[in-house]
Amino acid sequence: MKIASWNVNSLNVRLPHLEQWLATFGPDIVGLQETKLEDSRFPDAALVGAGYRSVFAGQKTYNGVAILSRAPAEDVQVGIPGFEDEQKRVIAATVGGVRIVNLYVVNGQDVGTDKYAYKLRWLEAVHDWIAQELQRHPELVVLGDFNIAPDARDVHDPAVWNDDHILTSTAERDGLRRLCALGLHDAFRLHSDVAGEFSWWDYRQAAFRRNLGLRIDLTLVSDALRARCVAAGIDREPRTWERPSDHAPAWVELGA
């Protein structure tokens, strides 16, 4: 079973890319972020044509998340229970017995800003909620655009992307570490210790061509799924297509 995460940066613009990628990569489950669509405009009929059902939580212009799956999605949860948030950043569902939590983590703008404080608060709320989810659903995958690069291997220039920089700051990385300490494992790192494999490249400065990227799109698997995690990676191909998202899909494969 292949499970993926992709920040599409506008599903309206990227639907043809998504359809092409679904047809070639053939994931069983995909978490999408930054759909930037109200629910009434979600292209669920087109995706049925591609063989996928959709559950989604969107808004105009910003944010928006969805889970696509070949098998039905059950027990759908939108948002973090008990955490008031206008921004559509969280959707969870159970597919084929596996609980999928899809996150569009707050970007945070710059260290010390109000948005940064919101990011840290939001991460703490996610942490407390995931602790409960793990009790109810030991077979859990937390995936998404984390807007945090776990360590120095995951950035092209550790001198710039340091302890004081947004997406790599100590407090952000501590937030991710605390989440993982609940019993979640970065699937990519179960299979590789290479540096320089990224999932996001800025549109500016020809960053993709020069591989000036970060690995901020993650798939985390729970203790109970760890032994079934047979492979993980990042599919750079859609980032090479014309008018791409700035993110590439990150994926994990679970064996039987």
Next chain:
DNA sequence: ATGGTGGTATAACCA
């Protein structure tokens, strides 16, 4: 330090 690009309430704002 700035600004570069791309998305969308097409003007700022967000990333």
